[in-house]
Amino acid sequence: MDVDDLIALVRNYNPRTNEDLIRRAYEYGCRMHEGQFRQSGEPYFTHPVAVAAILTEMRLDDATIVTALLHDTIEDTRSTWAEVSDLFGRDVADLVDGVTKLTNLQLSGAHSKQAENFRKLFVAMSRDLRVILVKLADRLHNMRTIRSMRPEKQAQKARETMEIFAPLAGRMGMQWMREELEDLAFKVLNPEARNSIIRRFVVLQKENGDVIPQITADIRAALETEGIDAAVFGRAKRPYSVWRKMQEKQLSFSRLSDIYGFRIITGTDPDCYRALGVIHRKWRTVPGRFKDYISQPKSNGYRSIHTTVSARDGTRVEVQIRTRAMHEVAEAGVAAHWAYRDGVRSRNPFAVDPGEWLTSLTERFGEEDHDAFLEAVKLEMYQDQVFCFSPKGDVIQLPKGATPIDFAYAIHTRLGNACVGAKVDGIRVPLWTRLKNGQGVEIIAAAGQRPQATWLDIVVTGRAKAAIRRSLREEDRSRFIRLGSELLRVAFEHVNRKITDKALRTAARALALTDADELLARVGAAELSAQRVVGALYPDLTPPADEIDAGRAVAGLQADQEFNRAPCCNPLPGERIVGVTYRGKGVVIHAIDCPVLADFESQPERWVDLRWREGRHPAVYTVPLSLTIRHDAGVLGRICTLIGAQGANISDLEFQDRKPDFYRLRVEICLRDAEHLHALMTALEAESDVAQVARIRDSSATV
Structure with a gap:
């Protein structure tokens, strides 16, 4: 794609685009990457241009498009932040630098390093969400062209995509990108399963004909009869989506329902519910498969009505009904915040700022709670939502699989700590009960109650897990201090030294801990070894250098x-x-x-x-x-x-x-x-x- 074609794509949604800025960035990036080639043999600069083209589909601003063109210059060429800032402005330079730092983060590998880098990823995202948009587009193009990489590199990138980038795109509300990333990774990780599902679709089409245009025509005719102006689209679900449902429900392909999906895009909220009535009158509904995300939106801003019906010839299909504004958010997600229309940023009333979620996550955990942070992020990225009601009628949003304890901590930490029981829809239930959509939950609390260690195996939210661990640490602190004191006494005697208050204070300073009690508590809790404390004070007494490296x-x-x-x-x-x-x-x-x-x-x-x-x-x-x-x-x-x-x-x-x-x-x-x-x-x-x-x-x- 040459620069004029790229500018034309931007001008389609932003007539006021700064063509000179994009042209200069294109020429600069082309010059910087001159002589560099991708694994496929193509000139390297085809990749930044393709990333920029992906971002034009989201109607993003000029700074983001320019960042896409330059996103590898600081990392892979002689270009510098100062030079990019002088030529294209500080905003672009900071964005390019942010993408470079994300690229250098090792998000797979050793668990502890992955956890620490996950925090860095989210801190960078919270500063400017456009950074992750460029990074996701970069990953999408790399996955589209992954076949030119070595097999082991393909597998590594595909796992990273499946575990990190695809769920992150989903949490950012960019469902289309999540689905494509998952399917591209699936194609690498399990090609036999994917090909098997595609073959099943081909056989099904031969047996029943192409049912998608037939059912689409049925829906359009039914809506027109009721005078509802709406667009109708149908498609077969992606192979990975079908395979995941087969695994989750342990069903064969022949027994799997709703492998076809249809969308009805209306003009107004009332038309959504009118369209729902038309669908339910025309076809029999499948019990338990109705969800109203218009009245109860998802945390990423997603709004839509979902229902599953037995359509033509008994074929089960899922139907999603939403307005055009809701559809933009469902497709673009966080990108809807930055989208331009007719030269100005278009404010979508349904777009939710995920920056609040990012900020709350980064603030909820201390600087050293990397593992807890990673656990919370993955829980909140991978799980769907349920909505429950408090006795006052407040709606509490929780991940699927949440328990009354999660509900209590979602309201307030004090209520969670004091929880002794719960009622769901007026009936007393065990604390490990999994909550369902629409249930009313009442928490029974008692003064003096403290969280139990077994709760950690019951709760699913990062907020609850962090609060329980914090309470258990406080409760066990005195016990850990006593145990740590005994462990350190033995360790000091082993090297013919005596443990003293001064020695403990010195060791705490050397290990950057607040005081001696903190040192003892960490040793007692097995967060710090007694050997490391001794080594901090007496490095000459550490194990000899001829010992075999444990790694x-x-x-x-x-x-x-x-x-x-x-x-x-x-x-x-x-x-x-x-x-x-x-x-x-x-x-x-x-x-x-x-x-x-x-x-x-x-x-x-x-x-x-x-x-x-x-x-x-x-x-x-x-x-x-x-x-x-x-x-x-x-x-x-x-x-x-x-x-x-x-x-x-x-x-x-x-x-x-x-x-x-x-x-x-x-x-x-x-x-x-x-x-x-x-x-x-x-x-x-x-x-x-x-x-x-x-x-x-x-x-x-x-x-």
Whole structure:
């Protein structure tokens, strides 16, 4: 596409466009990328131009179009922010810089790094939403041309698209982009399934004819009879959408309903409901398949009426009914905020600013709560919504699968913390009940009630999970401080040092913590190892440099493969191991006698022959032990001392059973290897206060 064609696309919706600005940006980008080529062999600049063309479909402003043309210049050419700012203005330079930073974020890979980068992504988006619009268009064009990449690169980009960019486009209200991104990724990740569904569509069309124009004509005729002016469109749903429904409902293609979708676009809200009446009078409705998102819009601004009916020859079809203004938001989403018509930004009354959602997410979690932030983002991006009513008639919007506890926290944190029960539509229900659309919910609260740890497995909203964790941390803080003090005492004695208040304050400063209590609490909560605290004060006492790097402890992996220890058996150096490949999780290593391996006997292609490297390993490999000890003063302290004396470290400790004469504990110990474990268990078994010690292996633990 040459510059005149691009300007013509912009002029179609914005006659007042600054043609000179776009022309200069086109020429500058072409000059900067001169000599660069894509994997397909095409000149590289064809990509920025294609991204700009995608954005013209959303009728975006000149600055965004220019950003698309220049979005790779700062990253891939000799261009600089200062030069772009001088030539095209600071607004464009900041947008290009924002897209560059998003491109450099590694959104797949190690979980902790992914979580941290997710926060950076959302902070950048909250500053200017046009940044994510350019990035989504960039990803869309890359997925459209992905076949020129190496197979492993295709798989990585497709997974990233399916897990991050497609749901994000959906949360931004850009449903058409979400569907295309999902289907393009599906084509890479599961081509056999996609081709199978396409073949089924072809067979269905041969058997029944092309039902889409037939049903479209039926709907138009019925609406015209009632004098309703409306546009009607029909289409078969995308292969990935069909496949996902087959998986969710565990149905075969032949039993799947509503694989065809139809849209009725009216002029006014009353016409939407009139059209609904026409459809319901003409065809029989499918029970439980009616949703009114006009009276209860989705959080991303989506408004429409959805109904499913048995149409011509009993074919089940989904019908969506909405006005033209609602349709613009349904298609463009956040882009409707920036869309231009006739040279001016068009204000759509139904467009919702997702900036409020972004800001609330980034403000709700502390700077270090990366994992909680990632969990909340994914929950809110992936799940659909339900709407429930408070006793005062307020509408509370929650993700699908939400419980009364989520409802309570959505109203106020204090109400969630004090929740002891709930009534749904006047009937007392358990707190784990999954709420449904339109239900009335009343929360029963009691003074002095505190959140339970089991609630974390019940709730689904990030807000509820964050509040519960915060409350549990506060409640357990004193217990964690006592446990942390004991763990650090043992760790200090192990290096022949004494723990003092001054040493704790110095270590807290060295680790950028507020005070000694914060240090002790983090050690007790297993958020910080006692070894790291000792290392902060006495770096010369840290493990010798000839220890094997824990990240390279396994031989037999390919250069780019990562490994994780299976939680079912927690293999240690010195034990025979085998690797099993998992999609998206690299290689997971199991002990050779792990019962879980029986599940993979029919999949030998997933097995990887591995072995531990020989040499001294660091004591970083956790193994859970079950300990039954005498209930008496000082016993736990002596057991902790004994474990420390064996050169091991306690990373977690949980009381599982408390009786008048004994305690049963689950203790996670950091060990070097299998010999280290044997020596520790022998020492514990010889202790008179220990009634039983056993290694825990849990075949139900998931990878």
